Amino acid sequence: MPRLxxxxPIYNVERYLEECLDSIAAQTFGDFECVLVDDGSTDSSAAIAEAFVAKDPRFRLVQQENKGLGAARNTGWRHIGADTEYLTFVxxxxxxxxxAYQLMVGTLDETGSDFVTGNxxxxxxxxxxxSGVHIKPFKETRLKTHITATPALVxxxxxxNKVYRRSFFDAAxxxxxxxxxYEDAPVSVxxxxxxASVDVLSEPIYHWRVRETGEVSITQMTDPRSLVDRVRSIELVREWLLAHPEPEYRDYLRSYDANTLVEEIPKFFWLVADGDAAYRVAYQQHVTRLLQAIGTEHLTGLKGPLRIKYRLxxxxxxxxxxxxHRLHRFYVAARRRLRGGGR
Incomplete structure (x- = not known):
């Protein structure tokens, strides 16, 4: 039985799929199986996957009606080998x-951590x-750490960008x-x-595409549904934390909420200012609900511009x-120009 x-998950990615599968097949760690889940593609993705399966016995294909990325990942997990030691998603x-996998599996073999995560x-x-969102948590390699010891991991x-010990993932x-x-966070966080412990690698082990043509990726979407689902993703993490009565989970929740206020919600601001009326309505409705759940008393310690935006x-x-927001954006840009020697 393969170790990894x-x-x-596959859905309408005929433009990119072969390059992705080639990079998996070329891994220097070859003791793996690869479960391809065609999530009801309407382009030639399934045919590309079938051709790859035919030439490499480590790959196999599962097909289902379109259910979305989260469901496709879950389907893949249900179809992996019963005795594989490690699990990862691409x-x-x-x-x-x-x-990538030689480094990650080798690290877990050495440390015994529950999973390894990389830049x-x-x-x-x-x-x-x-990748901007990965710079802070992956500034340096830390073996056998934990989110409480390395708060940036929130x-x-x-x-x-992770390889899980299979027994840990299943038991969780x-x-x-x-x-x-935005189904990643309700599992990753x-x-x-x-x-019990996590290995953090500063070395890049994943290449995350910015789509330039065709349909954009989920993280490039700018419509109201993207905002609504991103807020719901945050709420799912909060609900999971709130469901645990242990005192330490109250501290975890406070840490998660602080990051949500300072880093997550502000990602919506530029589209509120530059987007359409539908996006603004969705922002006001769903972010207001989230702010009320977090508690308005937690806004007091925020920096002035951020606190004002939340009050408004x-x-x-x-x-x-x-x-x-536009005034604040102008002010920040002006300060950057001054630091760079401009006027």
Missing amino acids: SVVV DSDDTLPPN ALRFNSEGYSP TDRTAW GVLYPEGIL PLHFLA TLANRMRAFIAV
């Missing part, structure tokens, strides 16, 4: 450097660059939510808290919110 199971438009690069036709929410009982976008959100004063 790789799950690859998105079908991305790629991996050749030594990522973004890439397009022009080349590779650091932002390590992507599904695909935390599967991907189905029917929403709880597993960080449940782990709660008061449904979106015109004032947009004016404040």
Whole structure:
């Protein structure tokens, strides 16, 4: 039985799929099986997958009606070998450097941690660059650490830069939510808290594509549904934390809420200012619900501009919110120019 199971959900990625599968097949760690889950593709993705399965016995294909990325990952997990030691996920438009799994599995063999998580690069036709969301938690390699010892790991929410010890993943009982976008965090964050120890690698072990043509990826979406589902993803993590009565989980919740206020919700601000009316309505409704759940008393310690934006959100004063945000954005840009020697 292969030591590592790789799950690859597939949906309408004919433009990128072969490159993704080639990068998996080329891994210097070859003791793996790869379960491809065609989630009801309407393009030639299934045919590309079938051709790959025919030439490499380590790959096999499972097909289902379209149910979304979370459901496809769960289906793949249900179809992996019963005795595989490790589990990982790959998105079908991305790629991996050749030594990714050799490094990650080797690290787990050495440390005995519950999972290993690694840095990522973004890439397009022009080349590779650091992934902004991964810079802080992966600044340095830390073996046998934990989210409580390395708080920046609260932002390590992507599904695909990790190799899990299979026994740990199965025992946790935390599967991907189905029917929403941004399904990574409701699994990645709880597993960080449940782990006895985690290995963090500063070396990039994943290449995360920026789509330049065709349908954009989930993280590139700018419509109201993207906002609604992202807020719901945050709420699912909060619900999981609240469901645990142990005192330490109250501390975990406070840490998670603080990160949500400072880093997660502000990602919506630029589209509130520059987007359409439907996006603004969705923002005010769903972010207000989230802020009320977190507790408005937690806004007091935030920096002035951020605190003002949240107060205006709660008061449904979106015109004032947009004016404040644009002024703040201008001020930040001006300060950057001054630091760079501009006028």
